Structure formats: structure tokens, C-alpha cells
Amino acid sequence: MSRKEKTVKKKSKNQWKAWLYLTPMLILLLVFTVWPIFNTVRISFLCRWNPDLGAIVGYNYSDAMNGAKYQFGINNFINVFTTGDSFLTALGNTMLLTVLTVPISTMLALLIAVALNSIKFLKKFFQTVFFLPYVTNAIAIGMVFAAMFGMVWPNLARPPVSVGIINTIIEAFGGKYINWVDSGSSYWANIAVLVIYIVWNALPFKILVLLGGLQNVDKQYYDAAKVDGASRWRTFWRVTVPLLSPMIAYVVITGFIGGFKEYTSIVGIFGDSMGPYGAPGKLNTMVGFIYDSIDNNQGKASAAALILFAIIFVVTMINMYVSKKKVHY
Amino acid sequence: MKDNRKSYVGLRLTAGILLGTAGACAVVVGMLGFGLFALGTWLSLILVCIGVLALALAVWSLLLLAKIEDKLFATGATGEISRRERAQKTLVKAVLYLFLSVLALAMIFPFYWMLISSVKTVEEYNLATPTLWPHEFRWSTYLAAFTGSLNLGRLFLNTVIVGVVSTLLSLVVTVLSAYAFARLEFKGKNMLFAALLATMMIPGELFTITNYITVSRFGWLHTFTVLIVPFLVSVFYIYLLRQNFMQIPNELYLAAKVDGASDLKYLWKVMIPLASPTLISITILKMMGSWNSYIWPRLVANDDLHRLVTVGLRGADFRDTLTQLPDFPLQMAAVVLVTVPLLLVFILFRKYIMRGVSRSGIKG
Numbered sequence: 001m002s003r004k005e006k007t008v009k010k011k012s013k014n015q016w017k018a019w020l021y022l023t024p025m026l027i028l029l030l031v032f033t034v035w036p037i038f039n040t041v042r043i044s045f046l047c048r049w050n051p052d053l054g055a056i057v058g059y060n061y062s063d064a065m066n067g068a069k070y071q072f073g074i075n076n077f078i079n080v081f082t083t084g085d086s087f088l089t090a091l092g093n094t095m096l097l098t099v100l101t102v103p104i105s106t107m108l109a110l111l112i113a114v115a116l117n118s119i120k121f122l123k124k125f126f127q128t129v130f131f132l133p134y135v136t137n138a139i140a141i142g143m144v145f146a147a148m149f150g151m152v153w154p155n156l157a158r159p160p161v162s163v164g165i166i167n168t169i170i171e172a173f174g175g176k177y178i179n180w181v182d183s184g185s186s187y188w189a190n191i192a193v194l195v196i197y198i199v200w201n202a203l204p205f206k207i208l209v210l211l212g213g214l215q216n217v218d219k220q221y222y223d224a225a226k227v228d229g230a231s232r233w234r235t236f237w238r239v240t241v242p243l244l245s246p247m248i249a250y251v252v253i254t255g256f257i258g259g260f261k262e263y264t265s266i267v268g269i270f271g272d273s274m275g276p277y278g279a280p281g282k283l284n285t286m287v288g289f290i291y292d293s294i295d296n297n298q299g300k301a302s303a304a305a306l307i308l309f310a311i312i313f314v315v316t317m318i319n320m321y322v323s324k325k326k327v328h329y
Numbered sequence: 330m331k332d333n334r335k336s337y338v339g340l341r342l343t344a345g346i347l348l349g350t351a352g353a354c355a356v357v358v359g360m361l362g363f364g365l366f367a368l369g370t371w372l373s374l375i376l377v378c379i380g381v382l383a384l385a386l387a388v389w390s391l392l393l394l395a396k397i398e399d400k401l402f403a404t405g406a407t408g409e410i411s412r413r414e415r416a417q418k419t420l421v422k423a424v425l426y427l428f429l430s431v432l433a434l435a436m437i438f439p440f441y442w443m444l445i446s447s448v449k450t451v452e453e454y455n456l457a458t459p460t461l462w463p464h465e466f467r468w469s470t471y472l473a474a475f476t477g478s479l480n481l482g483r484l485f486l487n488t489v490i491v492g493v494v495s496t497l498l499s500l501v502v503t504v505l506s507a508y509a510f511a512r513l514e515f516k517g518k519n520m521l522f523a524a525l526l527a528t529m530m531i532p533g534e535l536f537t538i539t540n541y542i543t544v545s546r547f548g549w550l551h552t553f554t555v556l557i558v559p560f561l562v563s564v565f566y567i568y569l570l571r572q573n574f575m576q577i578p579n580e581l582y583l584a585a586k587v588d589g590a591s592d593l594k595y596l597w598k599v600m601i602p603l604a605s606p607t608l609i610s611i612t613i614l615k616m617m618g619s620w621n622s623y624i625w626p627r628l629v630a631n632d633d634l635h636r637l638v639t640v641g642l643r644g645a646d647f648r649d650t651l652t653q654l655p656d657f658p659l660q661m662a663a664v665v666l667v668t669v670p671l672l673l674v675f676i677l678f679r680k681y682i683m684r685g686v687s688r689s690g691i692k693g
């Protein structure tokens with residue numbers, strides 16, 4: 001028997017065995033991954049006229065089980081935009097947070113990675129410290145940030161009992177305390193706290209990736225730059241950044257994807273009312289919008305999820321296109 | 330001569346950095362001390378003075394000493410360049426360490442604040458000027474976190490049950506499919522694997538909506554099953570383990586075959602021990618995933634018997650029953666109890682966590 005025949009025979013013998021090994025995975029995948037892809041698209045186009053409400057409502061599974069008949073239509077997508085301005089609020093908040101946090105955290109992570117790469121003494125210590133936020137619970141530490149920025153303010157008619165540690169530091173430097181997260185706080189104060197928290201949370205992963213990239217950079221390039229008499233600043237922009245560009249592109253793309261799915265950071269700081277006390281939903285995000293209607297209007301939730309998917313897809317494509325032009329592989 | 334110079338430069342650098350850091354700290358504490366933190370004006374003033382002095386000393390040791398040193402060691406024309414270069418280098422180093430120290434402080438501060446707030450009394454926490462170090466340690470807050478309405482013990486138990494069972498089942502499913510993809514031959518293998526990888530690009534929210542309907546129809550709401558089963562398959566873990574399995578030489582497999590070992594025996598005796606680092610990575614990431622999961626558990630199992638720890642933590646009402654004031658120390662104690670296991674796991678298994686993380690970009 002030739003070698004080829006042998007492998008063919010072995011192949012056919014192993015066929016059923018391989019599928020047997022794959023069975024548990026395939027069943028679970030079919031039920032919880034493949035079916036949802038089709039079904040979510042399907043129900044996003046299902047809606048019906050509800051005479052009690054006098055409006056077109058999206059698919060609801062318990063109504064469907066009780067015999068409600070749904071028709072094909074794009075009303076769910078229209079409803080997402082037209083019922084109140086909550087989706088536009090969520091879209092605006094999400095975009096603002098993404099546009100602010102991705103550049104800040106990427107730049108900061110790049111600086112930290114470069115700094116870490118050029119020291120020896122205490123390097124391991126700093127690396128560990130900068131990785132700490134990664135292994136924490138986003139909700140739990142969000143509550144710590146809320147406590148740091150928050151005030152103890154039992155009676156709104158009177159000044160707060162305690163303005164909190166961050167405000168105390170601000171006052172120590174001669175500033176005036178700011179209502180960051182409490183009842184009646186301004187939108188920009190809320191956004192500032194969220195940006196600080198999200199950047200704090202996003203740094204470890206970015207530093208890890210960028211530092212890994214830096215450690216693989218050939219020292220020759222720096223020697224060449226030194227021979228040419230290039231300044232540090234010039235070396236950074238002309239040597240380090242281009243050589244790191246694949247890693248930078250990677251952290252920017254994952255940063256954008258994560259930014260558009262931002263949800264738990266806001267829950268951590270403001271609770272699931274998604275806003276300071278007395279203004280629920282003020283800081284809602286797109287993912288939050290989806291979960292708001294998941295209970296009673298799965299059609300609308302699906303439509304919003306598809307819109308989110310489309311936005312993430314388009315932004316990722318733009319990122320890929322830009323990085324194809326700028327990245328030096 | 331050269332060694333001598335090196336140790337001298339090192340000494341000067343270390344002294345400069347230490348002095349600089351201490352000085353900066355003293356200045357900050359001193360300035361904060363004015364009217365705050367109850368340090369007293371005179372003490373604050375003295376601290377600021379000491380700080381400024383230390384800073385000046387640091388600058389002196391870093392810059393001026395560079396000149397003296399160059400006079401001592403540099404010779405002739407090259408001395409001019411190397412002196413400037415070295416002074417610049419020292420300055421850059423100092424700036425780097427200052428930059429890293431300030432940011433590292435910002436990274437650690439939330440953990441510090443969480444820890445010291447958890448042991449303060451409510452009265453001390455609510456003082457008009459917060460104390461940086463508690464006057465009085467009240468450890469009983471931690472006991473209250475377990476016994477009070479938060480019922481942290483039950484939350485821990487639920488989370489551990491879900492974490493352990495889902496990790497074990499997930500490992501079985503992952504090992505079997507990774508083995509099939511790495512070692513066995515079957516029609517459409519590459520296509521199936523590519524399709525699996527493609528599902529990783531779709532945001533989870535798309536699945537959640539239909540999965541919510543599915544588990545409601547199955548009657549799984551408010552059970553442990555609903556927290557375990559839908560997330561048993563992780564394409565990323567299968568990918569990770571398959572890569573690891575593929576590195577194991579095929580000769581071992583053939584040798585095992587000659588010895589008459591079955592596929593399963595080979596998998597159990599050879600593959601799994603060899604791939605144990607990856608398996609440990611998967612175990613840790615999966616356990617941390619259960620510990621940190623919030624969105625799905627809140628949606629499908631937010632009842633007293635099945636609530637997971639993160640959901641319970643966020644949903645709890647940390648208000649003093651008498652005064653209706655928020656009880657921040659109690660809240661922080663609960664946060665500490667949720668955070669410490671994670672930090673312990675990180676310290677013990679740092680290597681394994683970093684391995685998984687650098688390749689995924691996803692949390693948990």
C-alpha cells in the first residue's frame with residue numbers, strides 16, 4: 001500500500017470521529033450564535049399595528065407566542081430614530097466618548113510605552129502598576145471613581161457636607177469645587193469623569209500591545225538615526241511611530257470598536273439609570289439603548305443592534321483604509 | 330576607570346531621582362496641608378520648604394554634578410560633546426521617571442482610595458476635608474458587607490458555582506473541538522474554521538437579543554443554566570488552543586498510535602499536559618469573565634438565588650437605614666472584597682493572563 005492510500009484510508013476512518021468531537025461545540029454554536037444572526041435580522045424587520053397604542057410596534061416574542069401576527073416592514077428602523085430623541089442622545093454620547101477617549105488613551109499609552117522601553121531601573125514595577133486596571137471589575141472600580149468625584153450631599157438646599165477627595169485637591173490648589181457626578185451636575189462634567197475613567201481603564205491593554213511592539217523594533221534604526229544626528233523628537237516621529245504603526249493601528253481599531261460598545265463604564269459610575277440622580281438616560285449609549293428595549297420590543301432592539309453593527313463596520317473599514325495608506329508593514 | 334565612572338553616574342542618578350521624588354511629594358503634601366488634611370499651617374510650611382530644598386538638591390545633583398563629573402573624567406575635544414550629551418541624557422531620564430511616577434500614582438490612587446475608605450467610619454468619611462489616612466480603623470464594615478442586605482456571601486457562592494461549572498464544561502468543549510481542528514482530518518475543516526473565526530467580528534449585542542428570546546422559550550430564566558450554557562463556546566479559546574495543539578509534533582501522535590493508544594488516551598496523556606499553559610490561561614480568563622459579567626446576568630437571572638456578584642454590587646442600596654445617608658465605607662468594603670480576588674489571581678498568574686490578553690483585546 002502506498003503512503004498516499006494509507007492517508008486516504010486514515011482520513012475516511014477519522015471523518016466520523018472528528019464530527020463526534022465537534023458535536024457539542026456545533027450544537028451550542030448553532031443555537032446561540034448562528035441562529036441569532038439570522039433571527040435578529042429577521043425580527044428587526046417584523047412589526048405590527050397595535051390598536052391599543054395607536055402606533056406601529058416592533059416584534060415582541062411573548063405577543064408573538066400569544067398569536068400576534070407581524071408583517072415585514074422597515075418601521076423598526078424608523079421607530080429607532082423617531083420615538084423621542086433617546087437614540088440620537090445615545091448616538092451622540094457614544095460618538096463623543098469614542099472620539100475623545102481613543103486619541104487620548106492611544107497617545108498616552110504610546111508615551112508610557114516609549115518611556116517604559118527606555119528605562120531599566122524599576123521597569124518591571126512600573127509595568128505591573130500600569131497593568132493593574134486591566135484585571136479589575138469595570139463596575140466595581142467605576143463605583144470607586146464615583147466615590148472619588150462624588151460629594152456627600154444629603155440636603156440639596158444646603159451646601160454639601162463633603163465635596164469628595166478630587167474636589168478637595170482642586171480646592172487645595174485654589175480652585176472651586178465642581179459638581180462632577182451628583183444631582184444637577186453638568187453634561188461636560190459628567191463627560192470629563194467618564195473620559196478619565198475610560199482612559200484609565202483602556203491604558204493597560206494599549207500599553208501592553210505597544211510595548212510588545214517596541215521591544216521587537218530593531219535597534220539598528222535608532223543607531224542610524226543617532227549617526228544622522230536626529231533629535232529625540234524627530235527620532236520619535238520619524239522612526240518609532242512608523243515602525244510601531246501596525247500596533248498603533250491595531251489599538252486604534254480595537255479602541256474604536258470598544259468605544260462604540262461602551263456601556264459598563266457608565267453603569268459603574270452612574271448606575272443603570274445611565275445618568276446622574278434626577279436625569280436618567282442623559283448619558284445613555286447605543287448599547288444601553290439596545291438593552292432598554294430588549295424586554296418588550298425586541299424588533300426595535302434588533303434594529304438598533306444592526307445600526308450599531310453597521311456603524312462599527314463602517315468605522316472599522318475606514319480605519320483599515322486609512323491604516324493601509326499610512327501603516328508601514 | 331570606566332567602571333568607576335559608571336557607578337558614580339548611577340549613584341548620582343539614583344540620588345537625584347530619589348531626592349526629586351521625595352521633594353515633589355513633600356511640596357504636594359505641604360500645599361495640600363494648608364487648611365486641609367488637618368496638618369497645621371506650620372507643619373505644612375516646613376514641609377513645603379523641605380520639599381523645595383530637596384527639589385533644588387535634586388536638580389543640582391542631576392545637572393551641576395554632570396559638569397563636575399565631566400571635568401573629572403572627560404578629556405580634550407570629545408569632552409565637549411559627551412558632556413552636553415550626558416547632561417541631556419540625565420535630564421531626559423529624570424523627566425521620564427517623573428512622568429512615569431506621576432502616572433503610576435494616578436493608576437494606583439483609586440485602589441488606595443478604595444482601601445482606606447473601606448476602613449473609615451462613616452463619620453470620618455463624611456468629614457468636610459477627607460483624611461488621607463484613617464484616624465480610626467473600623468474592620469467591622471467588612472463583616473457588615475457579608476451580613477447586611479448586600480448578602481455578599483450568597484453572591485460569592487453563586488458566582489463561584491457558575492464560574493467553576495462553566496469553566497469545566499467550556500474546557501471540555503474547547504479541548505474536543507481544538508483537537509479535531511488541530512489533529513483530525515475531515516471534509517470542510519478549513520472552511521468551518523474560517524466561518525468560526527468570522528463570527529468573532531459580530532458584536533455580542535446582536536446575539537444577546539435572540540438568545541434572550543431563546544432562553545425565555547426554554548424556560549431557563551432565573552436558573553444557573555442560563556448563566557452557563559449560552560457562553561460555553563468561545564471561538565477565541567478554540568483558536569488559542571488549536572494553535573497550541575498544532576505545535577505539538579505529529580511524530581508523538583504516530584508513536585502513540587503504534588503503541589496502540591486510542592485518540593482519547595493520547596489527548597488526555599500527551600496533548601493536555603503539553604498544552605497546560607494555554608489551558609490555565611483559558612481557565613483564568615473564563616473565571617474572571619464570570620466574576621466580571623454584568624449585562625447578561627442582570628438581564629436573565631437577577632433574583633436572590635442566582636444573582637452574580639457584579640450585578641449584586643451595582644444593584645445594592647448602600648444607604649444607612651437610619652440617616653438615609655449614603656454609606657460609602659460599606660460600599661467601598663464591598664468593592665474591595667470584589668476586587669481583591671482579581672488582584673490575587675493577577676499576582677499569582679500574571680504570566681498566563683498576559684499571554685491571553687496580548688492576543689485578544691477582549692476583556693474576560
